[in-house]
Amino acid sequence: MTNRVDIIVPVYNERENFLVFYNYVLAQVRSEWKILVVYDFPEDSTLTTAAPVAQKDPRVRLIFNPARGALNALKTGFKKAEAEAILTAMVDDPPEVLAKIDEMNECFYREGADLVAASRYMSGGSHTGGSFIKGLLSRLAGLSLHWLIRLPIHDATYNTRLYRRSFINSVTIESSRGFEVALELTVKAHLAGKKLREVPVEWRERTIGQSRFKILKWLPAYLHWYWYGIKNYWLGSRPKKSLKA
Numbered sequence: 001m002t003n004r005v006d007i008i009v010p011v012y013n014e015r016e017n018f019l020v021f022y023n024y025v026l027a028q029v030r031s032e033w034k035i036l037v038v039y040d041f042p043e044d045s046t047l048t049t050a051a052p053v054a055q056k057d058p059r060v061r062l063i064f065n066p067a068r069g070a071l072n073a074l075k076t077g078f079k080k081a082e083a084e085a086i087l088t089a090m091v092d093d094p095p096e097v098l099a100k101i102d103e104m105n106e107c108f109y110r111e112g113a114d115l116v117a118a119s120r121y122m123s124g125g126s127h128t129g130g131s132f133i134k135g136l137l138s139r140l141a142g143l144s145l146h147w148l149i150r151l152p153i154h155d156a157t158y159n160t161r162l163y164r165r166s167f168i169n170s171v172t173i174e175s176s177r178g179f180e181v182a183l184e185l186t187v188k189a190h191l192a193g194k195k196l197r198e199v200p201v202e203w204r205e206r207t208i209g210q211s212r213f214k215i216l217k218w219l220p221a222y223l224h225w226y227w228y229g230i231k232n233y234w235l236g237s238r239p240k241k242s243l244k245a
Contacts, residue, residue, distance in 0.1 A: 004032040005085040005105045005162070008077030010070050011037055014091045015045040021091040022053055022060065024098050031105045036080055038063045038073040046091075070178040078168050085109070087162045088182070096202035097160055104162045104199050114194035115186065116162040118201040119155035129205030137219075141183070141226055149233035151190050153198040157183050157222065160201070167194060177221040187229035 007025070011018065018037070025033065037050050037060065047062070054060040063080050065073045074088055085108050087101065097118055104116045120127040121142050127135050142156040159182045171188055175181040190196060 002032070003085075003105065003109050004034070004083040005087050005101070005108075006081040006083040007033055007035045007087045007089055007101075008074060008081065009035060009037055009089055009091050010065075010073035010077070011039050011044060011046040011050070011091055012070075013045045015049050017091040018046050019049045019053075021093070021098070022050075024095055025101070026057075028099065029101050031102050033101075034059045034061065034083070036061050036063055036077045038065050038077045040065050040068040040073065071173075071175055071181055074181060075173060078165075081165060084165050085162055086165050086168060087160070089160050093160055094202070094204045096204065100199050100201050107197050107199060108162050108164070111197055112195060113162075113197045114164040114167045115189045115196045117153045117155055117186065117196065117198040118158055118160040119153055119198035120158060120201060120203045122154040122198055122200050124200030125155070126202045128203065137222075141222065145187075145226070145229060149187075149190065149229050151186070151229070152196045153186070155198065156186050156226075158203070161185070164194075175221065175225075180221040180225055183222055183225040184228075187225055187232075191229070191232055 009021065022035065025035065037046065037054070039046055039062065050060070050062060054062050061080070063076060065076045067076070077088070078086065085105055087104070100118060104118065107113060108116045119125050121139055127139065138155070138157045142154050145151040145156050146154050159179045161182055163185065167189060171185065173181060173184065175184045186196070
């Protein structure tokens with residue numbers, strides 16, 4: 001399992017996107033990898049394309065998520081992952097993001113990082129398309145935390161993250177809604193003095209299917225972890241040392 005990365009992908013009726021995702025990883029990712037496809041119900045259309053692939057390629061595992069929902073899918077994937085490097089990704093991540101898997105994995109092992117973020121807002125990264133409000137809020141959250149609590153990355157909310165398994169096993173996940181878990185884990189890793197690094201990515205709005213991200217539904221959960229980071233940083237739970245990116 002030397003330098004292997006386990007890629008967790010929660011799915012929900014992603015029949016077309018899964019094949020695009022798998023074929024890209026198969027053709028372009030040089031690192032040793034496994035893909036953990038986490039699904040909620042047997043009727044999920046993703047299985048019509050993922051099941052035949054899993055039968056032919058043992059590096060693809062289909063994992064049933066009995067609790068359902070994106071957050072529980074990630075937690076189920078964390079429990080099933082075996083590599084020290086665990087990447088959370090979406091099957092609709094654009095090719096420009098998937099092209100950075102090797103760079104993120106190499107950074108993780110080379111620098112002994114506990115978390116490597118795919119960053120849209122650092123130098124060399126970009127965010128194109130999608131909701132203007134969603135993009136503005138995610139940019140403001142990342143950049144303000146970078147300055148207010150010395151978070152050593154510029155993108156605090158993007159779910160495509162690479163985590164050290166020992167860190168994931170040491171932390172209690174308290175998120176209750178969904179993808180805000182990326183912000184929770186990032187803030188908690190920083191406050192615990194873990195080593196955070198980032199790699200620039202070019203993100204573009206998905207072209208197949210429809211995004212399930214709802215701003216009004218998830219905004220309170222993101223705000224909770226945003227203020228959690230600021231409050232705990234300034235009230236004494238600061239990182240033991242500054243870890244610059």
